[in-house]
């Protein structure tokens with residue numbers, strides 16, 4: 001099992017053109033059926049050190065895990081609509097019942113640092129399509145099973161799904 | 176002359192809703208006729224500390240000044256096309272003749288840190304519409320009159336055009 005081809009996509013390389021067609025960038029669901037993810041500008045893929053930009057599509061009735069992170073995160077919603085679930089009670093032992101914020105095409109919101117949140121496509125008829133900007137890549141996300149799981153029990157998911165293969169060492173060719 | 180209303184747009188305030196319609200955000204040319212600028216998520220406007228996101232439109236035959244900055248910058252081109260002029264000779268005394276990189280709708284590029292650059296709408300028929308993401312806001316940009324101006328002579332433009340009014344102290348009401 002050779003990861004060489006994947007791994008070679010993960011290092012900033014001299015061969016990558018400066019101007020890239022977004023349609024030609026790698027797109028995958030990274031094992032999450034309702035997701036399509038493209039890294040537009042990435043730490044591992046393109047050598048970004050301070051910001052990272054993703055383009056994602058989420059199918060109706062699906063969304064992100066409940067999670068928190070200490071980096072800043074901005075969403076720019078391009079198509080569809082959905083709901084942001086946000087628990088601002090990070091001073092308590094667990095997130096608790098989140099507030100609900102409906103969002104829509106051509107809207108934007110940012111996630112308060114360290115607040116547990118979940119972005120969900122609550123529109124049964126349309127894919128949700130958005131850009132995500134994060135600071136301090138690669139992202140270190142802590143994932144909760146539910147809103148009443150203690151903050152201290154949340155699981156660090158690092159590397160994040162789409163960065164996983166970049167952390168694998170390419171298998172050496174046997175000779 | 177009272178700057179109160181403008182100044183009140185410049186502070187992160189409790190009254191700003193978390194989800195914002197981009198159509199309803201302040202849009203202005205900030206004295207630059209060919210520009211339309213919207214700060215989608217800003218340091219001065221929304222309290223961002225690590226990333227800032229702009230939505231800009233540039234008319235045909237116009238563009239940014241020649242400039243450099245030490246922060247990272249990513250462009251996501253939404254509509255139109257244009258040319259990135261980029262001088263990677265920052266080790267010399269002046270930028271020198273730039274390389275030209277054509278870009279197009281649904282393309283992306285990032286600016287190498289500290290390289291002098293200029294983004295121009297070279298399409299005579301269509302507005303150029305793009306998102307810009309920068310790190311470490313508010314931006315500190317050094318502006319060149321031409322490509323042969325010494326790096327040491329470039330002028331710091333701080334605050335940048337659209338942040339200017341946020342740095343003005345509101346006039347006190349006289350009583």
Ligand SMILES: [Zn+2]
Pocket residue numbers: 067069073111117
């Ligand atoms: Zn998040």
Ligand SMILES: [Zn+2]
Pocket residue numbers: 242244248286292
């Ligand atoms: Zn720039």
